[in-house]
Amino acid sequence: MEDQLEAEAADGTTAERTAPRKRQARGERRIAEILAAAARVLAAQGYEKTTTNAIAAEAGISPGSLYQYFRNKDEIAAELATTYAAGLRAAHEAAFDLTDVTNLTPGETIDRVIDPILAFNLANPGFKALHARPDMPPGLAAATRPIHDALLGRVISLLKTRFPERSLVELNLAGQLMIQVVQAAMPSVTTADADERPVIITEVKRMLGAYLRELAER
Amino acid sequence: MEDQLEAEAADGTTAERTAPRKRQARGERRIAEILAAAARVLAAQGYEKTTTNAIAAEAGISPGSLYQYFRNKDEIAAELATTYAAGLRAAHEAAFDLTDVTNLTPGETIDRVIDPILAFNLANPGFKALHARPDMPPGLAAATRPIHDALLGRVISLLKTRFPERSLVELNLAGQLMIQVVQAAMPSVTTADADERPVIITEVKRMLGAYLRELAER
DNA sequence: GACAAACACGAGCGATCACTCGCATTCTTT
DNA sequence: AAAGAATGCGAGTGATCGCTCGTGTTTGTC
Known part of the structure; x- marks a missing residue:
């Protein structure tokens, strides 16, 4: 997954998708954790009653960190x-x-x-x-x-x-x-x-x- | 519907239902209006998105008046x-x-x-x-x-x-x-x-x- | 080791909601 | 007409929610 290092400069449009700039292993893991946590809370509470704070708590992170990876609920x-x-x-x-x-x-x-x-x-x-x-x-x-x-x-x-x-x-x-x-x-x-x-x-x-x-x- | 005037004093248990004390024609009408308004808002918005203020507005009354007749949403x-x-x-x-x-x-x-x-x-x-x-x-x-x-x-x-x-x-x-x-x-x-x-x-x-x-x- | 980007935090902001409270108005009873 | 209960009002309260922001920490790059 890290086989393209600087071969993306030629293509400007997909640059942010293929290689944002540097490192993202931790972030990638977080995204998966957040989605798994959201799935759990959603299953238990339903969509309307699911709060973003509850998702963050379930994922073991702070509410602020949640919005590092997702624009909104x-x-x-x-x-x-x-x-x-x-x-x-x-x-x-x-x-x-x-x-x-x-x-x-x-x-x-x-x-x-x-x-x-x-x-x-x-x-x-x-x-x-x-x-x-x-x-x-x-x-x-x-x-x-x-x-x-x-x-x-x-x-x-x-x-x-x-x-x-x-x-x-x-x-x-x-x-x-x-x-x-x-x-x-x-x-x-x-x-x-x-x-x-x-x-x-x-x-x-x-x-x-x-x-x-x-x-x-x- | 107004045929029982003071024949309720004998029965204490259902007194609040049949005759609370004095007059309730206006209130009775309000209750019907509120319920009709609630039905309309509920049909349009669904339960969770229906606010008590919206029900009151639809019924043409103030939020406070709503709670004269119902304990809560x-x-x-x-x-x-x-x-x-x-x-x-x-x-x-x-x-x-x-x-x-x-x-x-x-x-x-x-x-x-x-x-x-x-x-x-x-x-x-x-x-x-x-x-x-x-x-x-x-x-x-x-x-x-x-x-x-x-x-x-x-x-x-x-x-x-x-x-x-x-x-x-x-x-x-x-x-x-x-x-x-x-x-x-x-x-x-x-x-x-x-x-x-x-x-x-x-x-x-x-x-x-x-x-x-x-x-x-x- | 120095630097900057990515990541993390959590108090708190603005908005919204269910509901309250003090007060004004209307109606019934005497 | 005077009293008082029923009805009505709407700004406001406390709680909650989605989301932000200032700041601090980690991590890759040179």
């Missing part, structure tokens, strides 16, 4: 949302092989889409506090939207290969509804005892499966 | 939640005749349950800002819970008559999931253009219908 949340988006996308791409979609049963397809989302939500409790809450500042919504759009796009393209006879508006609506259902059930899953979760998850999958069958026979 | 919200609960219950009871449940098709049953909820949500935009938001103070959650419980009880008893062979835990889970689905789709419905709404509503009902069919064949 929203930027911390936006950065975290971006990180989550990347993580969720990665989780999906790892569990999902686009080539063999056609020879999966509907139930298997549902599993392939739902399970990574569930696992991600269980592993990242702070995610849902950041994802499409209605009381968010518009700047943050911009960072949050790509997560939703990427997932929606994936679901729609999946529906398209499985129901080529359906119109795109129809599939769009179906995709949005299915995502809403999973999101709606998510709090129940994450707050339930670990041994209750499979029951809830099975039920959600049954509903989605039934809906897909209805879509096929329509 | 939460009490306003709680009172409003209670009002909503009564309204929703009334809407349901008007649209719902428990006697002829058995000779309705599943689709009709779904309409009977869903339509009043939809109508109520469209007519009372402030309702969803108050209903089971995760960032609410515990005191408010207490006022909000009866709404959910009443609805859940109604749905479950309905499922019980239609699926007597299913266990109660199973029906409980099914009822909760179905309610979650309707609630999850509600923002899409209320924010959509009026001509888009039927499409979304139809789709939600299709999903619920498909799920009920799956529940029957299970």
Whole structure:
């Protein structure tokens, strides 16, 4: 990561990105610590009730130091949302092989889409506090939207290969509804005892499966 | 409404409710105005961002006058939640005749349950800002819970008559999931253009219908 | 070792919010 | 009409929050 030392002078535009001037190992670590702390506080308190002082305290630094790395509270949340988006996308791409979609049963397809989302939500409790809450500042919504759009796009393209006879508006609506259902059930899953979760998850999958069958026979 | 003048002296316990001491026509009106104003602000801003000063301004009174009638912000919200609960219950009871449940098709049953909820949500935009938001103070959650419980009880008893062979835990889970689905789709419905709404509503009902069919064949 | 940039601190500023208090006004009762 | 309770006001209080600033400490570079 330190292999470019003075090869950036030629390019003035990205100079601040590739090599600000000198050393940043400590700072880089701090940023990660702050984001981890913010995720923890966010998961416990929700966005509105999360204070920057609480994040700083959780990270073990002073409030002032926090603003050495982030312009304001929203930027911390936006950065975290971006990180989550990347993580969720990665989780999906790892569990999902686009080539063999056609020879999966509907139930298997549902599993392939739902399970990574569930696992991600269980592993990242702070995610849902950041994802499409209605009381968010518009700047943050911009960072949050790509997560939703990427997932929606994936679901729609999946529906398209499985129901080529359906119109795109129809599939769009179906995709949005299915995502809403999973999101709606998510709090129940994450707050339930670990041994209750499979029951809830099975039920959600049954509903989605039934809906897909209805879509096929329509 | 002013037919009890001095017939309350016999009952000491409910004296403050029926006749505090003297005159309250103006005050009674104010309370209604404050609640209406609070509903408007709540619908536009959400619970956390709603300030008591904004409610007072919307009601056309001073912040001080607000506290003549309510102890604090939460009490306003709680009172409003209670009002909503009564309204929703009334809407349901008007649209719902428990006697002829058995000779309705599943689709009709779904309409009977869903339509009043939809109508109520469209007519009372402030309702969803108050209903089971995760960032609410515990005191408010207490006022909000009866709404959910009443609805859940109604749905479950309905499922019980239609699926007597299913266990109660199973029906409980099914009822909760179905309610979650309707609630999850509600923002899409209320924010959509009026001509888009039927499409979304139809789709939600299709999903619920498909799920009920799956529940029957299970 | 000298210098400057990066990093860290924490008291505190300005704004906001829920709520109070002293006082003025309106209404009811006698 | 006089008393007093109900109603109304709005500046102000104390608490909290996001964020800044002056200052001090660490760390890489020469």
